[in-house]
Amino acid sequence: AQSVAQPEDQVNVAEGNPLTVKCTYSVSGNPYLFWYVQYPNRGLQFLLKYITGDNLVKGSYGFEAEFNKSQTSFHLKKPSALVSDSALYFCAVRDWRNAGNMLTFGGGTRLMVKP
Amino acid sequence: NAGVTQTPKFRVLKTGQSMTLLCAQDMNHEYMYWYRQDPGMGLRLIHYSVGEGTTAKGEVPDGYNVSRLKKQNFLLGLESAAPSQTSVYFCASSATGLINEQFFGPGTRLTVL
Numbered sequence: 611a612q613s614v615a616q617p618e619d620q621v622n623v624a625e626g627n628p629l630t631v632k633c634t635y636s637v638s639g640n641p642y643l644f645w646y647v648q649y650p651n652r653g654l655q656f657l658l659k660y661i662t663g664d665n666l667v668k669g670s671y672g673f674e675a676e677f678n679k680s681q682t683s684f685h686l687k688k689p690s691a692l693v694s695d696s697a698l699y700f701c702a703v704r705d706w707r708n709a710g711n712m713l714t715f716g717g718g719t720r721l722m723v724k725p
Numbered sequence: 726n727a728g729v730t731q732t733p734k735f736r737v738l739k740t741g742q743s744m745t746l747l748c749a750q751d752m753n754h755e756y757m758y759w760y761r762q763d764p765g766m767g768l769r770l771i772h773y774s775v776g777e778g779t780t781a782k783g784e785v786p787d788g789y790n791v792s793r794l795k796k797q798n799f800l801l802g803l804e805s806a807a808p809s810q811t812s813v814y815f816c817a818s819s820a821t822g823l824i825n826e827q828f829f830g831p832g833t834r835l836t837v838l
Binding site: 614619642644646651652653654655656659661700704709710711712713715716717718 | 729756758765766767768769770773775781783815817819821822823824825826827828829830831832
C-alpha cells in the first residue's frame with residue numbers, strides 16, 4: 611500500500627526567507643508525486659508534479675520541489691516566501707500501476723508566513 | 726469553463742436524514758472522485774469512477790453511495806446521515822493517463838447534528 615507522510619503540522623517562516631515543506635512517501639513501484647495548495651474555504655489547487663526526469667520540478671507561484679529517490683522524499687521549496695503563500699499544503703503520491711489515477715494524500719502542512 | 730462545481734456549498738442535516746451532493750465537471754474527464762477532508766487527516770477517498778456507469782469503493786466508503794449516470798456528473802448520497810459524517814466533501818476529476826493531475830471543486834461543508 612502507498613502512503614505519504616508530512617511530518618510537520620505547521621511551518622512558520624518570515625516573509626522573504628526561504629521555505630521548505632517536507633514530504634516523504636512509500637510506494638511499491640515508481641512514484642508519481644504531486645503538491646497541492648488549499649487556501650481558506652477553497653478547494654485544492656495543483657502546484658506541481660514529478661513524473662520522471664529532472665529531480666527538480668518547477669511549478670506555479672514560484673514553488674519548486676526536489677525528488678530524492680534514495681530518501682523517498684519530495685520536499686516543496688520556495689526561495690523567498692510571501693505572506694500570500696500562507697495556506698495548507700498537501701503532498702500526494704500515485705503508484706504507476708494505479709488504475710483510476712487515484713491519489714494518496716498526506717495529512718497536510720499549514721504554512722504561516724509572517725510579515 | 727467552470728471546471729468542477731459542487732452543489733450545495735453548505736448543508737446542515739439531522740441524524741438519520743438523507744441527502745445527495747452533486748458534482749459536475751465540464752472538462753470531459755473520464756475519472757471522477759469523492760473525498761472527505763477532516764482536520765489532521767488530509768483527504769480520504771470515499772468512492773471513485775473511471776467512466777460513465779461505473780463506480781468503485783475508495784478508502785472510506787461505508788455510509789455513502791454514488792452514481793455516475795452521465796459522464797459529467799458524479800453524485801454522492803448519504804442514506805442515513807450520522808454525526809461522524811460531519812466533514813468537508815470535495816469532488817475531483819481527472820483525465821485518463823497516469824501523469825494527469827486531479828482538478829478539485831470548491832467543497833461542500835456538511836454538518837450532521
